[in-house]
Amino acid sequence: MADNNTTAADGGSSSSLQQVNDRIIIVQVMNAIFIYIICLLIFTFFKKDTFLSNTRYIFFAHTLLVDCLYLIMTNNLLLLTYFSVTMPAAVCVFFCVLLCELTFVTPLTLTAMSLERYVAICMPLRHGELSTVRRAIHCILLIHSISAIQPIIIVSIFFASVPLGFYTQYKLCSAEMFIAHKWQRHLRSVIGQFYFLVMSITIVLTYVRIIAVAKEASENKKSLSKCRKTVILHAIQLFLCLIQLWCPFIEAAILPINLKLYNNVRFFDYIVFILAPRCLCPLVYGLRDExxxxxxxxxxxxxxxxxxxxxxxxxxxxxxxxxxxxx
The missing domain is CATH 1.20.5 (Single alpha-helices involved in coiled-coils or other helix-helix interfaces)
Structure with a gap:
């Protein structure tokens, strides 16, 4: 099936190759713009002492650092795959484990930010006690620990399934390389869906309560309208980040059917579910924050x-x- 699809793709016109090249250029331009904006926001955060002592801005800066590293790594792997550049399997294992962890770090950090806003609005008397720099750092360490659960499980099973000689082989780096058995894909799906469910429930309950309390307490319609718009943008960003957890399963189901459709879906997923949420983060917490x-x-x-x-x-x-x- 894959050979037939490859032949069909190769038999297309030269405009198909030009379309792929155009896509790569578009991705490079978008990545450069987003990384520049993120670096500018990170620079601004570290230049102001008031931001360094505020829990909300600490979470925001952590998200920016994670997104910047994530965009750089995914873009490099995209270029390596596009130009068919291989690397030792051991190096690929390291990059894929780090990428898998960073994939969960961003939505988990956004979930923590929503909980921080919940405490600030719904429990204002305890906000100073609960929202401290030390607790924020502990929360970030906890986020990375939780995010590392899935890659550790997948890689541990992978280590037990392949011989040692595999790690010295040169291969195209891909997360699918770690699927030695079909049931591993199901296990990855179960863990991803569990994360998806927990974060979705937390976010929905938190923001429903925040909007209800803000509506009762706020007499300024302009302030309430801005709060609602910020909540909507934040919810869209979180939704896109959570949908990203489903992308590998959809792409894996399409791959055996049609290679061209698979490439189109991967490009769409990369733009909408990877680049777009990283663009919304500066908008929600950077440009909209006075x-x-x-x-x-x-x-x-x-x-x-x-x-x-x-x-x-x-x-x-x-x-x-x-x-x-x-x-």
Missing amino acids: KFFLAIKYYVFFGTMIYCVNLKVYFNERLAMLHMCLS
Whole structure:
């Protein structure tokens, strides 16, 4: 079946190859834009002491760091696969385990952020006690521990299923490489669906309660409208992140049917369920947050102007010294 599909794909016109090349270029441009925005937000976070002591911004910065690393790694693996560059299986194991963990870190961090907002709005008297920098760091470590459960289980089974000589072989890196038995795919599906269910229930219950309390307490319709829009954007982002957990199962079901359809679905999944949520994160917590937006605007405009002025003064001083030496 795969040979027939490959032959059919190779027998297509040259425009099909051009379409694939265009897709790669589109992905590179989008990745570059998103990574630049994320790096700008990370720089802004570390330049302000008030952000470093706020739990919500700590979670936000953690999400940005994870998303930046995730985008870089997925893009590199995409290019390696596109150009058919192989690597030792042992190196691929390391990259895939890290990617699998990062896949769960982002939605789990967003879930923690929703719980933090729940405490801030529904339990304001205990927010100062529960929402501390130390607790935020402990929560981040817990998030990474929970995220590592699935890759550890899958890799442990994989280690017990393949010979040692496998790790020195050069292969195209893919998460499907770790599926030595059919039941492993079912196990991965069960774990992913369990994560999906728990996070979905937590997010829905949390935000229903947040909106209800905000509606009762807020007399400012403008503030309430902004809160609702932020909640909607946050819910869309979380929904896309959670749907990403289902993408490998859908792609695995399509692969034996049609290779061209499989490639189209993978490109769609990458744009909608990987790049789009990482774009919404800066929008929800960066540009829509008044304090963060003002800090970004300062460093983008005034910070650049100050740097240019200092650079001009530096060059003028150097030119004056050079003129004195020559005279």
